[in-house]
Amino acid sequence: MEIIMSQRQGRVPVTVFHVKxxxxxxxxxxxxxxxxxxxxxxxxxxxxxxxxxxxxxSYGIRAISQVFTWLRDTSxxxxxxxxxxxxxxxxxxxxxxxxxxxxxxxxxVLTTTGVDMFLEIHDDLQRAVASF
Amino acid sequence: MDMTSRxxxxxxLQNLGVIxxxxxxxxxxxxxxxQAVADMLQAVEEAAANIVVHGxxxxxxxxxVEVSLEKAVLAxxxxxxxxxxxxxxVPPPDLALPLEERRLGGLGIHLARxxxxxxxxxxxxxxxxxxxxxxxIGS
Numbered sequence: 001m002e003i004i005m006s007q008r009q010g011r012v013p014v015t016v017f018h019v020k021x022x023x024x025x026x027x028x029x030x031x032x033x034x035x036x037x038x039x040x041x042x043x044x045x046x047x048x049x050x051x052x053x054x055x056x057x058s059y060g061i062r063a064i065s066q067v068f069t070w071l072r073d074t075s076x077x078x079x080x081x082x083x084x085x086x087x088x089x090x091x092x093x094x095x096x097x098x099x100x101x102x103x104x105x106x107x108x109v110l111t112t113t114g115v116d117m118f119l120e121i122h123d124d125l126q127r128a129v130a131s132f
Numbered sequence: 133m134d135m136t137s138r139x140x141x142x143x144x145l146q147n148l149g150v151i152x153x154x155x156x157x158x159x160x161x162x163x164x165x166x167q168a169v170a171d172m173l174q175a176v177e178e179a180a181a182n183i184v185v186h187g188x189x190x191x192x193x194x195x196x197v198e199v200s201l202e203k204a205v206l207a208x209x210x211x212x213x214x215x216x217x218x219x220x221x222v223p224p225p226d227l228a229l230p231l232e233e234r235r236l237g238g239l240g241i242h243l244a245r246x247x248x249x250x251x252x253x254x255x256x257x258x259x260x261x262x263x264x265x266x267x268x269i270g271s
Contacts, residue, residue: 024148024177024181025145025148025177025181025185026145026146026148026149055173055174055177057174057177057178057181057240057243058178058181058239058240058242058243059181059240061239062239105170105174108246108247109174109243112242112243112246112247113227113239113242113243114227117227
C-alpha cells in the first residue's frame with residue numbers, strides 16, 4: 001500500500017490521502033501510522049481518496065475508525081454525549097473525515113460494517129473537499 | 133467434473149497475500165466469475181486472518197486451503213490445527229455500537245458471512261477445524 005498526500009483548500013484546509021493498494025491485515029498499521037503523523041503535524045480535516053483501493057478488510061475498517069476517533073478527539077467544544085447519541089441514531093456524520101471514490105466492492109464493505117452511518121461517502125474529490 | 137486445488141502454508145500474516153493469490157488464480161482458472169472471486173477473497177482474508185490471529189495466537193502452525201468448483205458453486209475450505217473453534221457460532225456485531233466497542237473477530241466473520249452464500253464448520257476426522265465458504269458463480 002502507498003499513500004500520496006496532498007493539501008487542498010476548501011472552506012478549511014483539507015489533507016487528502018490518495019491510497020493505492022489494499023487496506024488490510026498487512027497494511028493497516030502503516031495506514032494508521034501515516035494518519036497519526038499527519039494529525040500530529042496539524043491535520044484536522046482528512047479526505048481518504050479510495051479510488052485505487054481494491055480491497056478493505058475488517059482490519060482496514062478498524063484503522064479508518066481509529067483515524068475517525070483521533071480526529072474527533074482533536075476537536076474542541078463538541079458535546080461528547082450528544083455526539084454519541086446522534087451517532088447511534090445515524091444523525092451525525094464526521095465533519096473531520098470523509099471518504100471519496102470507493103469501488104463498488106469497497107462501498108459494500110463500508111455499508112456492511114456500518115461505516116457509512118458516521119462517515120460521508122463522496123463520488124467526487126472536489127465536492128468532498130468543498131463539503132468540509 | 134469437480135476440480136480441486138490445494139495449498140498449505142505456515143499460518144503467518146505475511147502469507148495471507150499468498151492465500152489470496154492462490155484462491156484468486158485457482159478460482160479464475162476453474163471458471164469462476166470475477167465478482168464471485170472478489171466476494172470470496174473478502175471472506176477468505178477475514179477467515180484466514182482470524183485463524184492466524186485468534187486461532188494460533190502467534191504459535192506456529194499451518195493453514196490448508198482447498199479451492200474447488202462444485203456444480204456452479206465456488207467453495208473454499210480452510211483447515212487448521214489451532215484450538216477448535218466454530219466461527220459460524222459468532223453472533224453478528226451490533227452495528228449501533230461505536231466501532232471501537234465492536235469485537236474485531238465478530239466484524240471479520242460478519243463480512244465473511246455477508247460476502248458468501250454459506251459458511252459451514254466441522255471438525256475433520258483427524259481433529260482439525262474446517263471452515264467451508266461457498267459462493268455461487270454467475271450471480
